[in-house]
Amino acid sequence: MAVQARERLLTAAEDLFYAEGIRAVGVERILTVSGVGRASFYRHFASKDELVIAVLTRTDERWRAWLRETITGYGLPAGERPIAVFDALGEWLDGAGYRGCAFINAMVEAADRTSPVHEVAVAHKDAVTDYLDRLLAEAGRDDHENLAPELMLLVEGALVTSLREGTSEGAARAGRIARVLLARQPDPRDAVRRRLRVVTGGIR
Amino acid sequence: MAVQARERLLTAAEDLFYAEGIRAVGVERILTVSGVGRASFYRHFASKDELVIAVLTRTDERWRAWLRETITGYGLPAGERPIAVFDALGEWLDGAGYRGCAFINAMVEAADRTSPVHEVAVAHKDAVTDYLDRLLAEAGRDDHENLAPELMLLVEGALVTSLREGTSEGAARAGRIARVLLARQPDPRDAVRRRLRVVTGGIR
DNA sequence: TGCGATCGGCACCGATCGGTACCGTTTGAT
């Protein structure tokens, strides 16, 4: 066997699910494309749903690793890294074939909020938000806790816009908004808290 | 007949499609909920797909009418109307049951960009963008052509965020970003174009 | 009262859905 059946199933399913939707792709299609027998499929995965979760989990890990490496690869100073996320997003969308975000799509298709598929998708979004938070903190933004969800909202906007318009323009547009957002001084109330922290540190 | 069969089919389908997804809801479910016979269904709609399009078209018209009336109903000066879109969005999301935007969902489920369902969804988004453009122009923003797609991206972000987080917080968050965006002076290059237009007008 | 349109109920169609059981073959390690 050139490649293990499990691996072929995962890659075939990943492509088909992303291109046509999870519900739209039957097990039969996955078997034909992957060249795996029906019995072998159910030896590796208890159900189609379990395959879906395995695919999403793998995509999550790979995509976030790709994002981290891409940002790091730019070799930018810490202060410019948060905004670079939107450059990376533009790169990715240019190569993705414009079917938006696999995890937004999964959340939409798995309507039930309590379903495992929906939860995996939400967990992915939380992980990306955490990454944004880390980039902002490393950039010295004391207001990173407020900014991270805002940048994440811009990321979601860019992803949906790219699906809608069929181009990667949304990423550039979101990037411009992010620049405006980051150019602004932090909220004065945050500044007070920051000063308090400094003072407290000085007393010790 | 209390209400026409067609009307009952449309409302039942609208609710079911939004709550559970288009593909997830079979014709049988719609018939049971609406209390319409199978034959009657196909007397009104040539196929399930045609019902989907009719539902989306009606939802589009209703939703945009609701948005217009809500914004108008606020009784705000023209300058504050663009930002009020996000207040309206928050109101709507609080009553929507957090399954995001029916049109984003439709775009995701109808993967094929050339499919009629996908096109209706895109047309809705274009119409909302046009409305934003109009609000911005009426607010005296000369840069409305650039701002409208940016506000629309924020709207998309708010809708996805609400689906993801299960609250209407995304609308408020997008509104805060929009305020920052609108508080900024228009792009200097636009200012040049604006002045040129004034000069040209003066020569005539 | 009578007529035609609209209606709901039901049986039925082929296709496909996710999933199971059993088959003989191929593979890699010993």
Place this chain on the structure above:
DNA sequence: ATCAAACGGTACCGATCGGTGCCGATCGCA
């Protein structure tokens, strides 16, 4: 060379998919 694990192929399962045809009841209107 041997043997067990992993494999692909296929027949089959009940359920559901979207869609058609026919029936008798009910409706609004003249």
